[in-house]
Amino acid sequence: LLHTNGKRDLVGKRVLISTGGTQEYLDPVRFIGNPSTGKMGLALAQAALHRGATVTLIHAPITWEVPSGIRAIAVVSAAQMGQAMLECFPDADVIVMAAAVADVKPAEYTPEKLPKKLLPNSLPLEPVPDILAELGQRKQPHQCLIGFAAQTGDIVKPALEKLRNKKLDAIAANPIDKPNSGFGSDTNQAIFLDKQGRQVEIEPCSKLQLAHHLFDFVGNIPRE
């Protein structure tokens, strides 16, 4: 496995990464979630580490072990991830939101397991906070804020809207309907977009290579 491309351009930088799929429990045994495995965020953390950064990884439930050298914070829900991100954000230079945040949560949590015959036919839902948009509001000029957009069909237009609406410096538009990309895969592909209008397409490659391409791309964003 190639962990390094030899670049040490993140020495002295603090990189904050979120990854994995957040979970919103209805009762102790059932949740709303998504198929994210967190491997893209792991690759980003490894790439940043090998480029010399101090790395913090805020992760939703994952099945792999966080490599040594990376500061890990485990969370479950979007609210917990948001709180952890907001706490770490002021100290970070580069922030990558690679987590797949469950967009909604059950309006109510039942602390005792519901027997299936008591499960409702429809489930009242509430939106969870948009963590990345909140970070965009708080962003300082020296900080570089990067999002991911997992999309099907036309990936560029919705990703550009997210870039603008959430006040990001860059976004990785990620086609999840292409073979060997997206959830759970060891490979991925993306179109990187930045707020200056640059657009770079990355052909399918390992998630680690894609992570290095992303740090190469954002290294070239002019600071305001």
Ligand code: CTP
């Ligand atoms: N994101 C977030 N908090 C949320 C939802 C999304 O921080 N509650 C972040 C994701 O981590 C990702 C980016 O926003 O970096 C885009 O996520 P995406 O799901 O593509 O966008 P949404 O704004 O949730 O819009 P939709 O799901 O309707 O496409």
Ligand code: CA
């Ligand atoms: Ca979403």
